[in-house]
Amino acid sequence: MNDTPAPGSGIDATFVRRWLDLATTALDREADRLTELDSPIGDADHGSNMRRGFIAARTAVEQEPPETPGGVLVLVGRTLISTVGGASGPLYGTLLRKAGKELGEAETVGADRLRDALRAGVGGVAQLGGAAAGDKTMLDALLPALDALTGALDAGGSAAEVLASAASAAEEGAEATTPLRARKGRASYLGERSIGHQDPGATSAALLIGALAEAAGATGGGAA
Amino acid sequence: MNDTPAPGSGIDATFVRRWLDLATTALDREADRLTELDSPIGDADHGSNMRRGFIAARTAVEQEPPETPGGVLVLVGRTLISTVGGASGPLYGTLLRKAGKELGEAETVGADRLRDALRAGVGGVAQLGGAAAGDKTMLDALLPALDALTGALDAGGSAAEVLASAASAAEEGAEATTPLRARKGRASYLGERSIGHQDPGATSAALLIGALAEAAGATGGGAA
Amino acid sequence: MKMLINVAETVVADALRGMAAAHPELTVDVERRVIVRRGAPYEGKVGLVSGGGSGHEPLHGGFVGRGMLDAACPGEVFTSPVPDQMVRAAAAVDSGAGVLFVVKNYTGDVLNFDMAAELAEDEGVQVAKVLVNDDVAVVDSLYTAGRRGTGATLFVEKLAGAAADAGAPLDRVAAVARRVNESSRSFGVALSAVTTPAKGTPTFDLPAGELELGIGIHGEPGRERRAMMTSGEIADVVVDAVVEDLRPDGPVIVLVNGMGATPLLELYGFNAEVHRALTERKVPVARTLVGNYVTSLDMAGCSVTICQVDEELLGLWDAPVSTPALRWGC
Amino acid sequence: MKMLINVAETVVADALRGMAAAHPELTVDVERRVIVRRGAPYEGKVGLVSGGGSGHEPLHGGFVGRGMLDAACPGEVFTSPVPDQMVRAAAAVDSGAGVLFVVKNYTGDVLNFDMAAELAEDEGVQVAKVLVNDDVAVVDSLYTAGRRGTGATLFVEKLAGAAADAGAPLDRVAAVARRVNESSRSFGVALSAVTTPAKGTPTFDLPAGELELGIGIHGEPGRERRAMMTSGEIADVVVDAVVEDLRPDGPVIVLVNGMGATPLLELYGFNAEVHRALTERKVPVARTLVGNYVTSLDMAGCSVTICQVDEELLGLWDAPVSTPALRWGC
Numbered sequence A, B: 001m002n003d004t005p006a007p008g009s010g011i012d013a014t015f016v017r018r019w020l021d022l023a024t025t026a027l028d029r030e031a032d033r034l035t036e037l038d039s040p041i042g043d044a045d046h047g048s049n050m051r052r053g054f055i056a057a058r059t060a061v062e063q064e065p066p067e068t069p070g071g072v073l074v075l076v077g078r079t080l081i082s083t084v085g086g087a088s089g090p091l092y093g094t095l096l097r098k099a100g101k102e103l104g105e106a107e108t109v110g111a112d113r114l115r116d117a118l119r120a121g122v123g124g125v126a127q128l129g130g131a132a133a134g135d136k137t138m139l140d141a142l143l144p145a146l147d148a149l150t151g152a153l154d155a156g157g158s159a160a161e162v163l164a165s166a167a168s169a170a171e172e173g174a175e176a177t178t179p180l181r182a183r184k185g186r187a188s189y190l191g192e193r194s195i196g197h198q199d200p201g202a203t204s205a206a207l208l209i210g211a212l213a214e215a216a217g218a219t220g221g222g223a224a
Numbered sequence C, D: 001m002k003m004l005i006n007v008a009e010t011v012v013a014d015a016l017r018g019m020a021a022a023h024p025e026l027t028v029d030v031e032r033r034v035i036v037r038r039g040a041p042y043e044g045k046v047g048l049v050s051g052g053g054s055g056h057e058p059l060h061g062g063f064v065g066r067g068m069l070d071a072a073c074p075g076e077v078f079t080s081p082v083p084d085q086m087v088r089a090a091a092a093v094d095s096g097a098g099v100l101f102v103v104k105n106y107t108g109d110v111l112n113f114d115m116a117a118e119l120a121e122d123e124g125v126q127v128a129k130v131l132v133n134d135d136v137a138v139v140d141s142l143y144t145a146g147r148r149g150t151g152a153t154l155f156v157e158k159l160a161g162a163a164a165d166a167g168a169p170l171d172r173v174a175a176v177a178r179r180v181n182e183s184s185r186s187f188g189v190a191l192s193a194v195t196t197p198a199k200g201t202p203t204f205d206l207p208a209g210e211l212e213l214g215i216g217i218h219g220e221p222g223r224e225r226r227a228m229m230t231s232g233e234i235a236d237v238v239v240d241a242v243v244e245d246l247r248p249d250g251p252v253i254v255l256v257n258g259m260g261a262t263p264l265l266e267l268y269g270f271n272a273e274v275h276r277a278l279t280e281r282k283v284p285v286a287r288t289l290v291g292n293y294v295t296s297l298d299m300a301g302c303s304v305t306i307c308q309v310d311e312e313l314l315g316l317w318d319a320p321v322s323t324p325a326l327r328w329g330c
């Protein structure tokens, strides 16, 4: 992680592609664990879903690399929608597509725009899936990440610091889903029996935010 | 077994009914073991087949008890044919039907006629099933039993002695099927892999002959 | 757990190749994962499109044909298909009379079909949707994703398919589909857990003496675990669940459905108990279907779906159907 | 092993009650264990009667109906029926044109059907018999009971049934049946052992990484145990076995049959490999049937049966059939 310089003046397409690489690597490595988490309260496919989608997204980006950070995110989001399926495909696809759209045509953006993008993406997820904080979904990692990012930014942290705090918040948020009772997604069918298991989608969300910190040269959340 | 007197002057319908009771009890008790033997080299039904048939036969005999030993045997044989199915139904049915027919209308017969009956029955089994000694079938208990009975009779033994020697021969014959390679019945499909398992049909045959000895007051072969 | 597969990654593509080889009456696009009834679009006929995760076979691909679906979109195992598949399917079967999407109520299916409907409408296809949500095991409230779509999917596809086959317009076909869904209830029981190709081990532990009540068709555990029961006792629990929720006041069609690994011998025996239980509750049975139709890979267990029918729906049930898995009258 | 049953003793009777409830087109005598096509005997038509141990469903009861069997006689699980059943069935379906017994080659079935044939003839029914013995896994020699009857039973019942439906006389129907049997070969593979209701535990041990080659349909172990293979490798072994024995020089019908617990998703994937293997061996495939048709309770695994056909046999295959488990053309 020492060989990846912090994004200096701003976040560009190369940075987002580095994130995509790191996220894909992390999801590939953690796929079995995510599927394992999706077994007691789901249908045992979250890891293979995410791996399939991100490998396809990386391939799509490599084949025709967009020149803006927003362009890369939109392409990743579209590819997820077209290759993942399940609940996570449209939700993560929307997260990244909305985030990318928020960044518009800019070739380089600062951490504040990244926050706007994340806010737009998370808003899209909430709207599409209808879940709220505490429903034991990916939002329970994404919302704390957004809050932490916003707070760190307001406190004047560097991009790497800002993303590192988002990564720890996401990871804590994911872990904090364990005692929750699911109200959305297929874990909700289990009622009380969903309590005591960490949510797979919150866990993969923490991996994605961790990869963001890692891409910025902060210590990786890849070990979420 | 001390309370069952040796058949004195001869073998009558009561004796055959006592045999039927003892045989049914033995088969009921050993049904799981017979089915267990029928698992590695068969289809795991021999015990339930035999129990079902003999319980039906005992009921049939109780409902309308024939007055001759031959009559009882024929009724048992017919009931087996109508209630067992599988290979053992027609074969044991034939064994007992042929044996019963051989005894004709006699109300009491001696041990020599029992030998004739057994010979007729065993001949019927051999003819119907086409098996020979050493093919790893019920015949590998029945043929030694017939030989031993014949020999003991020639040596002038009592009915109880004669039947006891038949019972041990049947039991030894059943045990001796273990190293054989099956050539008839479904165990033959296994080829070499049938070696090393005791034949279920030979085992049940030994139980039937054992019950005969037991009925005559000799020590029971019910523990075959 | 051993499986008759090459590698987990190609399970769905392999199955589609095998369907193509077995069913010349279907057009199977293996790469794009769309199964289309040969000859579609049929002039003036409303197109029926369904789909969902794989692992529930013969649902949905086995129900493509005359009198039922025009196209099916299989996703990965237990993963809803992606919008591209439904968009392509809709384009392939639309004769101009519009297309009905039959969607089982799972977050993933709903989201992906919704996206597909938007995209298909952008391309000029008129799309109606029906959501199947018959599983009474899910307590339908603000606190769940709502009742799952399970066995009633077969009824919706059959009866709406018959309506479309008879030339009904899109709004009418959709209305039939919604009425069938509203008249249907299901409840399922697992005797064993599922092993997905991707995971390779059972999704949950189910000890020898226990069963799961109120399971879905994706290997999820149910709402409750109980000590093993007889087939008659299970029938009572299951029939109570669906009858108390639907409260039918007329004849029903019954689907006694196997989850995949329960022998047909047992399913028929269970059907006897289901009929007994329905009769005791004074529910007349108009038609019965017994078999493995809406499955959950290698799960042992069963589900019961009842659908109250009037003359019209019964006529649609009896109408000709000719698909790989359901066929009569033609 | 959990089962969806009441008690082991009533499994067959319960299933028959369930069949009766599901299929008003059949007359099911639960007590005497005979399933008869409603309306039989059909004037002038040869009657087809089959039967065997239960546990292979839908074989045989699921094949009773127009264009296939007139009656089926289910025995106890894995135990051939008793002569009384076949005598009664023959009497119920004989229109005077005679009856064909379709008998799978197992010692028990052969003996019981032989006895039944004698008794039925005593009662004035003309009886012909055909022995099905298609399983190439059994080395047919003086040292075995001969090849088992497995998947080809479906072909014999279908094609002879079509011939009878078309009005062929008894000798002709029997000749068709024999020709179908002679033109058919099967080979089966088990991925798991069977648990019978009576025993309650698997009939043999099959460790995780292994499979049994050359198994029958009664839970017996096969001829050989091997390390687990891919579906493609299994297809090569199975197709080699049947093709090398039959050496077809024309088109075949293929049955890709599940043993009961293998998901349809896997069976279709396996079918793709079977087609690939047949094509590589230059065997043209005229028709394909994929599904659970000749099963072995809860066994996971599959078998492949091929039947070489000429115009006549292919026409008989395509002829209308209307039974619970096989239905087309009517």
Ligand SMILES: Nc1ncnc2c1ncn2[C@@H]1O[C@H](COP(=O)(O)OP(=O)(O)O)[C@@H](O)[C@H]1O
Pocket (backbone or CB within 6 Å): A038, A042, A043, A045, A046, A049, A050, A085, A086, A087, A088, A089, A091, A125, A128, A129, A130, A131, A136, A137, A138, A139, A184, A185, A186, A199, A200, A201, A202, C078, C079, C080, C107, C108
């Ligand atoms: N309505 C929703 N809003 C937000 N996230 C959701 C919603 N429903 C499900 N999820 C997330 O999706 C994850 C499951 O994803 P995945 O297993 O890939 O899809 P599926 O549930 O269709 O199998 C859950 O762990 C949860 O975090």
Ligand SMILES: Nc1ncnc2c1ncn2[C@@H]1O[C@H](COP(=O)(O)OP(=O)(O)O)[C@@H](O)[C@H]1O
Pocket (backbone or CB within 6 Å): B038, B042, B043, B045, B046, B049, B050, B085, B086, B087, B088, B089, B091, B125, B128, B129, B130, B131, B136, B137, B138, B139, B184, B185, B186, B199, B200, B201, B202, D078, D079, D080, D107, D108
């Ligand atoms: N051709 C035969 N001749 C004599 N006995 C035979 C023959 N075939 C099978 N048997 C006997 O029958 C026994 C099996 O009986 P059973 O399990 O009841 O019938 P099935 O083999 O039909 O399941 C075998 O163990 C063997 O002793």
Ligand SMILES: [Mg+2]
Pocket (backbone or CB within 6 Å): A038, A042, A043, A044, A045, A046, A086
């Ligand atoms: Mg999932």
Ligand SMILES: [Mg+2]
Pocket (backbone or CB within 6 Å): B038, B042, B043, B044, B045, B046, B086
């Ligand atoms: Mg046996």
Ligand SMILES: [Mg+2]
Pocket (backbone or CB within 6 Å): A043, A045, A086, A087, C053, C077, C078, C079, C080, C108
């Ligand atoms: Mg899923």
Ligand SMILES: [Mg+2]
Pocket (backbone or CB within 6 Å): B043, B045, B086, B087, D053, D077, D078, D079, D080, D108
């Ligand atoms: Mg048997």
